[in-house]
Amino acid sequence: MKNTELEANYYSKHVFICTNQKEVGKTCCANSGGKSYFNYLKTRMKELGCHGPGKIRVSQSGCLGRCNEGPCIAIYPDGLWYTYHSFDDIDEIIERGLIAGQVIERLLL
Secondary structure (H helix, E strand, O other): OOOOOHHHHHEEEEEEEEEEOOOOOOOOHHOOHHHHHHHHHHHHHOOOOOOOOOOEEEEEOOOOHHHHHOOOOEOOOOOOOOOOHHHHHHHHHHHHHHOOOOOOHHHHH
């Protein structure tokens, strides 16, 4: 029998970063560098020792449905949605948002 409490808390947070590619001419996170930002975010979290079971999971996702507001990141269980436009923004999301638990108002969707 599995411990359901442990399963529910396998990760403290789950970060979804959209890397979806839509057809030519449509707004999408892939056209804003989504894949590069995903790779950077996941690598930084691993370097900081913040990625993995009991910690934070970073996953690329398909369309999160907010294409015109993106590129976007969704963080659960917090229910926070951020946009970003640079690696500095990603660093701020990591340091202030994910690690320090602060809400970054200027990047909120």
